[in-house]
Amino acid sequence: MGVPRLDEMLGGGLPAGYSLLVAGPSGSGKTILATAFLTEGVRCGEPGIIVAFEQMPSQSWVRTLDDMVRAGQIGLINSRSPDLSIDEIVQQLCNLILKMKATRVVIDSLSGFELAVAPTFREDFRESLFRMFAVLAGLGVTVLMTSELEDRYIDLRFSPYGAAFLTDAIIVQRYIEVESCLQRVMAVVKVRASTHSNEIRRYEITADGIVIGDQVLNYEGILGGQPTLKKTTVKVKEGKP
């Protein structure tokens, strides 16, 4: 994945040909994670393609992506013309995959994708996504797609498109409030047919990318957004403070 410790959390990395959904609120680091995945691919001699519908993130990351696109190591489909159907975008993508012999594909993000397709095609967006997954699976590429997660803490949703059950793996990112600070946590929710970590880990975003820390111990209610310190039972004898 190109993020230290993430392969370990996934139970040995993301198997080739799998699709991974990275769900998280805005600014949680989805695009940075996706960029790391593509950069690692380039390092291993696996060309990649990014289908971007988003504003690019911080400058340093734009430069990393830009450099790779310019060097021909990463293909870019940046579709902002609002009159395309999903199938046309998928066709463009397939042509580029074959041309570049790409093995890694990033779709950033599903919400941007929905906005980019013409309104007349939005009604059957889910069906089109389903077809796209089938086509990409047929080509054997490993796909990472991002999805915005609403900042709702009462339920654990991954994507409004029902894309979650179609993907082989899910990583969820969240903000939590600890001592009046926002911290980021990440967990692997599923990896089909694989044993993976079930820990909720803190992570930070630095100039070098995502740095995953340790498991969040001593707190409970993390997915509720406002963790509380676990109560420890200490026996105190009466009369002896």
Ligand SMILES: Nc1ncnc2c1ncn2[C@@H]1O[C@H](COP(=O)(O)OP(=O)(O)OP(=O)(O)O)[C@@H](O)[C@H]1O
């Ligand atoms: N050099 C850096 N040092 C520290 N934090 C950084 C750095 N670069 C980016 N960030 C953090 O990363 C965040 C952006 O990450 P990213 O663009 O990957 O988020 P995202 O999940 O893709 O958001 P969106 O859903 O809005 O596209 C910034 O809000 C900032 O907090």
Ligand SMILES: [Mg+2]
């Ligand atoms: Mg993004």
